[in-house]
Amino acid sequence: MINTLESLANEILLNILSNLTWSEMIESFWSINKRFNSLVCSIFSINYGRNKSGIIISETDLSLNKYQSILFKIIFFYLISGWIFQENLIRFINLKSLILTRCYLSEILINNLSLLVQYQLDELILTIDEDSFKMFYYEYESGKNARDQVQKLTVMCQEFIRQLFSSKCQLTSLQLDISQDNSLFQIHDCFSSSFFHIYSNEIDNQLVTNCMSLRRLHIHVIHGYFIEHIIEHVPPLETLSVIIRDSLASPLLYQIKFKTFPPTVVNWYDKIPKLKCFTLKSNIFRDSELVYLKWILNNVNHVEKLKLRLDINLTYQEDSMKRDCLVDANFINEYCMPDISRNFIVFNFYILFKCELLSDNNIQTIENSFKIHRFFIDDHWIKVKCFFDPIMSYQHISSTGMIKPKFFDSIINYSNIFDWQHVKSLKVDLCPSIDLFLKQFDILFPHITSIQFNMGHEKFVHGSEYSMFLQSSLDVLQWKLTNIHLQYITKLDFGSRFCRSSEYKHKSIDQNIIRAEILAYLISMPIQLIYLRIEHFEWLLHIVQYASNKLRKNALNSVRYAEFCLPSCHNGSNESTRVGKNLVSFLGNYTPYLQTLRIWRPDDFPWTSIRPEFRTECRRQILTDRWLKSLTTFQSIAEHVSIFEYDLSQLIQQLKQFTFLDIYGRIDRQKIEPYRSMIQRHFPNSRVDIQITRFCLWF
Template identity: 45%
Template sequence: MSKLEALPNEILILIFCNLSWFERTISLWSLNARFNFLICLTFSIDENGIIFNQPGLSYKKCYSGSFPLISNLSTLSIASFVRHMHFDGTNSNVCDLIHKLLFHNNFGEGFHYPNLKSLVVSECLLSEPLIKSLSWLIENQLYKLTLSFEKVGKQTVMLKKFINKLFSRQNQLVSLRLDIANGMCDIDIHQCLSLSSYPYSRVIFNKRESYCLSLRYLHIHLIYTCFLEHIIECIPALEQMSVNFKSSMNMEPRSTTDIETLIKSNGTWFDKLPKLESFSLKTLICDALQFAYLKWLLNNVNYIRKLKIRLGGNEVSNETTTIWNLLVDANFIRQYCMPDICKNLTNFDFYIAFKCELLSVNTEKIINSFKIHPFFIDRQWTNVTCFFDPILSYQHLSSSIVNQLQFYNGLRYYPNFSTWPYIRRISIDLHPSIYSLLQRFDQLFPNVWYIKVNMIYFRNGDESDRSAQLRVLFETERWNLINIQLSYVTRLDFGFCSKCLDGSCDKSIDRNKTRAKMLACLISMTVQLKYLIVENFQWLLHAVQYASNELKNNLLLTVQYAEFGVASCHRGSNESISVGKNLVPFLSTYVPHLQTLRLWRPDDFPWTSIRPGFKLDCRYAALLTQWLDSLITPQSIAQHVTIFQQDLCQLAEELKELCFLDIYGAIHREKVESYHSMVKTCFPNSQIYIGISRFRLWI
């Protein structure tokens, strides 16, 4: 008997639960009957089922190894123990295969996981098979569903029908987390529960049979307020509701007059949501109308026991009538942030952060206002936290007692400060005093794993004093900066990859050098960097060119996920369009263990250009127009298929561990089928998605 086998079952289960589902099934299954049974038990533990959300899981290994094993209907089948699944589209096309993984034949026939109760589907592309699978699952199988789509595209009608089903009697879910804010700006989606959207279904909607009678817990991320008002008509058994607006409460398409009429109505939602006990709201408040709507909303849930609100205000207004210009104290909270009647309220959790003038902030007076206010005294809600951020000019006010934050020039906090000292993500606006922050970073932020660096002072054309000061900093302190270690940071974002590159090259050598040294210095501080996101891939080439001492060959060996913006291969200078040809050589040299690569392109998917060189003279515009017009000809399409094939094959050959390539771009519809045929031939054992704006290859 080995030492591992000598361990008791309880210890072995803990060990197995710390392995991924893939490692458990491939490495330990069939060693002996006892291990098989314990592995099955781990799959029955909540949130410990089959999970696809990490880089490095290849399509080949899954389909040749784990999928057949888990679907095996033997006497001791793993599939019958699985209670939870998580499919995430960030590092694979697995969301496109959900219907094949769950069902043997048609939807609802030969379902492999009889005890599956919880499902998470995130960052997925909408498709008809996916919607059919989800529709069957919410009607027949699941208790809990978490769902977020990355992009809807032309599937709006299908999605609207599915959302209607989510809030109908056909849905048997008890808990639902739904994100319709990410990539779903179409207001029709938010209006899909409105009676006016379905005139032929008006009779059905007026009957109680259309209600969802099982749903108890709802967390929704949305854009428009109309959707919130519609769903409360459909979920009479709801006990807990959490509402998160993408930014502020968008009241379109209704007019200001419509909203003013609505908020004058009295009453509550008790007849519609009689079992509601807890309500949570997170939003920005931008004007007096939104404050009035907030008050109307809170008065409608004035019978609840628990209330949690997170409010923010971004801008300082010169208008004396702006509510944010009032003193935000106990009186303010009672008047604007709570229901008028609170007879059942036993738990009130609030956090407010808004931009204001320093002269208007008297933190001691604000704190004392809760200690003398009768309402808060009676309920013993007098221990609040209030302080002012002098760097960003924000007042923070919370019902929780938390430690004072540390403020530095250029430092921003992603989440609200009530998570201190457990903040996980921060943002940095580079400032000359950033050196003092970085020196103490591990001490101040032992829980931060993600830093986003604002690159505004390093983009083309910036000649501000800040840019010059940063140049001096990274010239004079670069060796001290290199010696700093960010022991816990695993992700660095430099700018926004979704920002379309205009095809111009930065001609400022000083700025390119400073930016290169800044990138190299910050990257060199990390000890276990796994995720690297860079707005412009050319910045990394500059780092190799101007900061080779700082950017050593082994610096990026730990990176598994990379995301870059790559300039157009059609538009721009000759230098700009040729940047992409350096992509694979750079990755194979500096990031050889890369598993997921995501590229943002302003146009075609190939990153190597075949455009002839054009001089930037009076003939450039005419030559470029002629070139762009030629891109839809059969000859041009064939040439681009060939160069794309070369790009893909070189990438797969040089990066042996690469499992997933994801490209955002824009191509002519005529190219879709040609690209698909080529990729299918070159990568026969793979999962492919190709559209006019997206290319996804899981190998």
């Protein structure tokens, strides 16, 4: 039946829709039928072609919950694919630029991106994030069928990366981040001969031709050797920016003793003759990598602009001459510049070098070395500045100005200094000097919104040493930091092992009390805490049990995202298997406005245990093993479906603004359909994705 509105002509409807806000249009008209979907897409194309504004939601009265509900209609990937494609026909004819920074690697995504880069897009920004790789790793471990599917996606992903540098790509600009690649996906090997040998029956064996449109490439990889393959296929390239996550050279080079680096291509000028600007950011840990760096720079000696950001640490180098040297004009000329620079106009470098104490005389000598070196004098590059950081024992040397943030001695991700103004997160150790750090935090670090505290795992301390570590941290917090209020911090992260196998091991009551008080003080500091990641849910319970008087009133009220690990409901002591029963009551009392919850479980998705209590300590494991064997029976599955339904119902009842539940666990395949059917019956307006190793539910 066609209503009055649908009887109007498309031209009239377009005029009506164009006067609505994006939130009103999407919320009211998207998914009514194919005609209205097409009209909404037309509005997007018209607006994009007119002012390049894309989708803008700017209503000041739009609540976060409503904003999320609207966005979920358009940004969840399967809907994006439906929005942009209809039977492989691209709907948005004016779409030229696409940004995907957090995406689930699915078959439909890869196929659609393949079409876009071949026929429509000019610019693509693609980040394959860590969560995607983790998800596929867990799926791979869950069974043969899952392994076959992951292997298929692996081949598709590698083929797509190859396509980006072939004639089947019309991009002019590409930003690609594959720095989270792992041993399962092996994207970095997609150009290697071993890849063709292993997957010779599954991939398109046609010769990878050149991409004749790509002008600008910004790529973030694990090791530098991947770049050698890429430059074979992008002859029009004018700008190349490379960020190396781990080390410049492959680990295999660490065992190789050489003085010259054998090239894998004849000369980069023959491959990318139009290259004008080359940027490299990398860590260097071995002298072999310095040799490799020199070889790369000699291959790009035809560029006009060279920019280097290097973090050099030769502490473990056998050659004491290199280990104990300093970075001056001679060092840079020998290792950080091409032997012959034909077209140099701009040479921009900032280098961190791990070293011993530098005196003022040493610093002056280093700066003067550029004023007497012939190359730097001839090109007027003599205004080089040097600085020594006594806390981190690093020499800073720069041609563009010095960055002197006031660090303290327990910042972990120190190398982020290169992008200091863009850094949003810091990793720090708890230590006696943390009071100076946090007291000045808002003044020194107004751009930082997230702090990750190492709670002791990375220090490898145990027993009494761990208690002393916690106690020393508490002494500082208790006496010096009770009145600290962090204005810009919205995310706190406690711990570093968020995974299924993360197990709470420190059972000492004294340790639990001290840790609870530390957490209470730190959680109370942000004025508005939005994101909270805490390694073990038990730590939150300990705050309530032992340190509630130290926790600022309503400190957790503003939390919208929470993430932690929950112990098994099947294995362990009676006490640990019952921890999950406190989950909903805690969240309802302390985080009533929570919207997203991520839980890490070693086994099943329900957090309320139905395992009987085994009171005989010596026979508990025997009884547990016997009970575990019964979990695949029809009765047991029905009981778990029932308790999971109860858990979810209680969660929704307590948290009125809740929108997304994400559980990493592990279940038997027989439970997938019973769980799915339960969700469809009792939560008909929700969307669910259930796998052996993950449960996602959107309300």
